[in-house]
Amino acid sequence: MKPRQKRIVFAVIAVIAIGVAAKLIIASIDKGSSYFYSPMKVLAGEAPKDQVFRIGGLVKVGSMKRIGKTLTVEFIITDDQSAEVTTHYTGILPDLFKEGQGVVAKGRLGDDGIFNAEEVLAKHDEKYLAPEVKDALEEAHNEATNKNETANKKEYAQ
Amino acid sequence: MIPEIGHFALVLAMCLAIAQAIFPLIGTLNNTPSWAGLARPLAWGQAFFLTIAFAALTYAFQVDDFSVRYVASNSNTLLPNIYKISAVWGAHEGSLLLWAFFLGIWGAAIAILSKSLTQEVVSRVLAVMGMINTGFLAFMLFTSNPFERLFQIPAEGRDLNPLLQDIGLALHPPTLYLGYVGFSVAFGFAIAALIGGRLDASWARWSRPWTTAAWVWLTLGITIGSWWAYYELGWGGWWFWDPVENASFMPWIAGTALMHSLAVTEKRGAFRSWTLMLAILAFSLCLLGTFLVRSGVLTSVHAFASDPARGIFILIFLLVVIGGSLALYAWRAPTIFSGGRFNLVSRESFLLGNNLLLTVFCFLVLFGTLAPLVYDALEWGKISVGFPWFNKMFLMVTPFLAVLIGFGPLMRWKQTDPAWLMKKLRVAMIISVIIGLIAFIPSISKGSLLVPLGMFLMAWIITSHITAIIDRLKHKQGISHLFADMAGKGRSYYGMMLAHMGVAMFILGAAMVSHHGVEQDLRMSPGESAEIGAYRFRFDGVIGAPGPNYTANQGKFTIFLDDAQVAVLEPQKRTYLAQGRPMTEAAIDWGFTRDLYVSLGEPLGGGDWSMRLYYKPFVRWIWIGGLAMALGGIICISDRRYRTKKQKSPQLAQTDAANTLATENS
Numbered sequence: 001m002k003p004r005q006k007r008i009v010f011a012v013i014a015v016i017a018i019g020v021a022a023k024l025i026i027a028s029i030d031k032g033s034s035y036f037y038s039p040m041k042v043l044a045g046e047a048p049k050d051q052v053f054r055i056g057g058l059v060k061v062g063s064m065k066r067i068g069k070t071l072t073v074e075f076i077i078t079d080d081q082s083a084e085v086t087t088h089y090t091g092i093l094p095d096l097f098k099e100g101q102g103v104v105a106k107g108r109l110g111d112d113g114i115f116n117a118e119e120v121l122a123k124h125d126e127k128y129l130a131p132e133v134k135d136a137l138e139e140a141h142n143e144a145t146n147k148n149e150t151a152n153k154k155e156y157a158q
Numbered sequence: 159m160i161p162e163i164g165h166f167a168l169v170l171a172m173c174l175a176i177a178q179a180i181f182p183l184i185g186t187l188n189n190t191p192s193w194a195g196l197a198r199p200l201a202w203g204q205a206f207f208l209t210i211a212f213a214a215l216t217y218a219f220q221v222d223d224f225s226v227r228y229v230a231s232n233s234n235t236l237l238p239n240i241y242k243i244s245a246v247w248g249a250h251e252g253s254l255l256l257w258a259f260f261l262g263i264w265g266a267a268i269a270i271l272s273k274s275l276t277q278e279v280v281s282r283v284l285a286v287m288g289m290i291n292t293g294f295l296a297f298m299l300f301t302s303n304p305f306e307r308l309f310q311i312p313a314e315g316r317d318l319n320p321l322l323q324d325i326g327l328a329l330h331p332p333t334l335y336l337g338y339v340g341f342s343v344a345f346g347f348a349i350a351a352l353i354g355g356r357l358d359a360s361w362a363r364w365s366r367p368w369t370t371a372a373w374v375w376l377t378l379g380i381t382i383g384s385w386w387a388y389y390e391l392g393w394g395g396w397w398f399w400d401p402v403e404n405a406s407f408m409p410w411i412a413g414t415a416l417m418h419s420l421a422v423t424e425k426r427g428a429f430r431s432w433t434l435m436l437a438i439l440a441f442s443l444c445l446l447g448t449f450l451v452r453s454g455v456l457t458s459v460h461a462f463a464s465d466p467a468r469g470i471f472i473l474i475f476l477l478v479v480i481g482g483s484l485a486l487y488a489w490r491a492p493t494i495f496s497g498g499r500f501n502l503v504s505r506e507s508f509l510l511g512n513n514l515l516l517t518v519f520c521f522l523v524l525f526g527t528l529a530p531l532v533y534d535a536l537e538w539g540k541i542s543v544g545f546p547w548f549n550k551m552f553l554m555v556t557p558f559l560a561v562l563i564g565f566g567p568l569m570r571w572k573q574t575d576p577a578w579l580m581k582k583l584r585v586a587m588i589i590s591v592i593i594g595l596i597a598f599i600p601s602i603s604k605g606s607l608l609v610p611l612g613m614f615l616m617a618w619i620i621t622s623h624i625t626a627i628i629d630r631l632k633h634k635q636g637i638s639h640l641f642a643d644m645a646g647k648g649r650s651y652y653g654m655m656l657a658h659m660g661v662a663m664f665i666l667g668a669a670m671v672s673h674h675g676v677e678q679d680l681r682m683s684p685g686e687s688a689e690i691g692a693y694r695f696r697f698d699g700v701i702g703a704p705g706p707n708y709t710a711n712q713g714k715f716t717i718f719l720d721d722a723q724v725a726v727l728e729p730q731k732r733t734y735l736a737q738g739r740p741m742t743e744a745a746i747d748w749g750f751t752r753d754l755y756v757s758l759g760e761p762l763g764g765g766d767w768s769m770r771l772y773y774k775p776f777v778r779w780i781w782i783g784g785l786a787m788a789l790g791g792i793i794c795i796s797d798r799r800y801r802t803k804k805q806k807s808p809q810l811a812q813t814d815a816a817n818t819l820a821t822e823n824s
Contacts, residue, residue: 029525029529035540069681070681092760
């Protein structure tokens, strides 16, 4: 082969190799990552049943309780409007976990509708609210105000 | 008054930075020595004013000047004095000031230590650093001024985030930042070479110690950060593949590749444009790291409440720096030729392999870190890339690197006889394979292939390096010459040896703690015991304990091994008074072969507590390995050949001349 042909062959092989590698990486990242769902979407049944995902919102005030003499804690993750997801977690909660504060939990949704968290994510700062949680709360808030407005309008119409 | 002096000093430093960015560079381009000569005095001036600004903020913390917003939000009269110093860089504004201050210090260091460099190079390197500091100072003055005053002066400060009230975190940001900022020097050298179109052995020899110095700081910073996360976050993990950790790890990988590539450029004149590319990449990743930490675009355990406007400023700055330097690279790099042919089996090609693996790994980490942003932007959903994915990628690439490390030191430049190499390494190979096979014993491997693999790689690195040292000394006067060789010309060789041994230590620690560690979350009543590995942990109850700016519940655990008492551990659960924030303070009994780790959860009534008990074998070797790498780097920098003044030995001058000639001819 001439050097020119050699180079072309080399370039083609390189392009194919990079393509295959990129495909594999993207496929593996899809498998190795967890998606985020707001409490509203979980209740709407959009969250996967057989896969780990993340849920976030606020810990409902007054909802936290221990189950028997175990390390399992029950609490409700809410979007501060109507959607609420009961969550179980076995283990030690992070220091900044508190009722009324933002939380992100990673785990699976059981058939009984209870979210079994494998991990409750810690944060370093009280003021910090994960961007996903912020979005979820805002979305829920907007939807609720829209509903109210349409309800108000209906009242007017009547 | 003092804060205003600090603010004023910042403004002056920025004026000097702008001047430093413009005049020295123009001076070198149109041959105006008086302008080019401004570089050193300007760098001095900048360092001077930044020191004043930094001192002013430190002073404001020391005297509890709560009229300064930054001090009021991050300090408290009860805060212990040592943390009043580290609180200076405890939050966004102060850590930026630390960045700029260090950049000023590195600039001044170049101004002092660059006697052997030509004025042209010094002026250009300092001009590039002036541009970078202009960006950072503008960022600070326009979006995050640490000296901003409050008009209603609070009687008491909000206190420093309790997580940061710790010696590990007092040290972690400064070391990491010295590393980040240090790569701006390598970047400056690269840009200067691109502008001048001249890149020869002496250029590589100048930038090598600076690059290694930055890498040493970054290594220390990451090591301290990992150690801090281990004992302070209370989870007992040492690496989480968190976006912010990745942000410091990516420049480290690129920097490691750069150090090795620079070696080839210095000794053989090859890989020149590749070296430049890596220098640009390493520094760009440092800026990206700052962006990720400071903008809050990614969900991270390190994420603090942040301001999006700041993120946009850094993003624009990032685009200008990366875009500008890549454009310059595209334009000028073709004028820089790579010389030096080499065979497939040669030190060059093995270092090329090292570089390719490191670069691939760096891009994998980058991809995993940014994937959530990409997915969100494309509306594919909000993902977080998990720990297992990164671990898988890490294990796909790094074992090959560890295998290459073993061959490296014995390899010769240009070409190595494969048969000779195999003969030399036969013993090392046999010993490491045997050790790997022994590790297949179930009680050692714990059912994982990774333990035998780790043990094999560790043994391979150690034995092959010992082989290399023996081979080297055979050519001198035998083993007895070892210390003379270490003290004399071989210093950077032994530095490399130590750094590579650090990799072996790291592998030992990581493999053992990942597969032999025992972690248990338990509920315990006073007097109750739990078996963790071979150890028995007895919980003796919790009592109250006062602290300077917190109150604490202090647990007591007595730990036994075969009924002999090993340690008494007293972990705390603190509540910091100023913000009422809870904090877990783990208690650790450390040793070279194992750590015993206890942290308190919460009271469950009736004297019961939830708690975390860990047995962490060999975990210290992870950080000892990191320290060995850093120390190896320091030994390399101290090599005498980096301090040769202008009167070079005739032999070196000849190689230089030959290299320059090669550049011109090719």
